[in-house]
Amino acid sequence: MQSLIQMAEKAKKASYELACIDSAKKDDVLKSIADELVKNADYIISQNEIDLKNAREKGISESMLDRLTLTKARIDGIAEGVMQVRALADPVGEVLGMQKRPNGLVIGKKRVPLGVIGIIYEARPNVTVDAAVLCLKSSNAAILRGGSEAINSNKALAKIMRNALLSCGLNEDCVCLIEDTSRETATQMMKLNGYIDVLIPRGGAGLIRSVVENATVPVIETGTGNCHIYAHSECDFDMARDIIINAKTSRPAVCNAAESLVIDKKIAPEFLPMIYDALKEKGVEVRGCERSCEICPDMKRATDEDFYTEYTDYIISVKIVDDIDEAIEHINTHNTKHSEAIVTNNYAASQKFLDKIDAAAVYVNASTRFTDGYEFGLGAEIGISTQKIHARGPMGLSELTTIKYIVYGNGQIR
DSSP states (O other), rough: OOHHHHHHHHHHHHHHHTTTOOOOHHHHHHHHHHHHOOOHHHHHHHHHHHHHHHHHHHHHHHHHHHHHOOOHHHHHHHHHHHHHHHSSSSOTEEEEEEEOOOTSSSSEEEEOSSSEEEEEEOOHHHHHHHHHHHEEEEETTTEEEEEGGGGGHHHHHHHHHHHHHHHHHHHHGGGEEEOOOOOHHHHHHOOOTOOSEEEEEESSSHHHHHHHHOOOBOOOOBBBOOOOEEETTOOHHHHHHHHHHHHHHTTTTTTEEEEEEHHHHHHHHHHHHHHHHHHHHHOOEEOOOHHHHSSSSSSSETTTTGOOOOOOEEEEEEEESSSOOOOHHHHHHHSSEEEEEEEEEEEHHHHHHHHOSSSSEEEEESSSGGGGGGTSSSSSOOOOOEEESOEEEEOOSGGGGEEEEEOOOSSSSO
């Protein structure tokens, strides 16, 4: 098996080749990838079943198994995501703001790929495809390092994509998969300065913290999702219930799922019992503050840690607040800067929430589950950045590029 350095060297070489490929050629590759994914669905599912069997033997939770599972419908969805990326405008080569200086120089910016993007992620095989095709469309080579839980699925998906690259006459090393899922390999990947231009971790808090603390290559931190829904004093109860149930239970293991419910004290006596019963009916364990437990005595008491926790499971914390100011303070103190929502019929309250909440995505009267590259019209996403850098929120094609200055002269010297 080739060493990680050898793989990185090949990826770096491939990135230079890919940077010169035109949009039509890249679109041909993406079309081929989408077609081959659908054509090879049975093979992909057979490899995914091996991963699922191993995961069950390890006692992985049902919510995590859901993230790991690939079905024909999900593979069709992944292929559709590839085609959506294909349909997007290619950002590479865009020229920005050309202007002539007094000395006659004409200076502007040109959008160019980052180069080699490394992605470390956990048990979500769809990331293997999403990340690779976003890199390809933006002319970046990708080095993928998934978790051990999905290794057979990832190998199958990477093989299909590499074959598609070859069939279109491109370098298969534009997409590389690290098959050694040991911690040592991950640590080595984090220090591949000179080969990897940026590293993007996708996964739980532990993985992201490890990458941020140990990497010597530049990192774009994708966030854990301690997401809140705030039921304002002037909310529509039925709307709030539907949003909360969707945000918590549709896919509880994903980062845009709601982990905490904040309720205004004016509506808590009536609204909390209603939503508590609705959540229990869906199998959700509710952990409440002191005031919540006074209203619903059989509710489990929340600890301080609960309000900071991304459960990725059928658990939610509840906090009753005096007003919107306390709600905003509570959310900004405990959130992970991912996605936050208010349910209200009060326009002034909605605008105050939008202005003062510190998060990558802030919603009024909608579920946090929409924080997603596909839903935001990006086709797919390589991650959801919670940093305050050029990339914030779902990262699509433009976030995978940088700029270089281009300068035209006619003999100027300084």
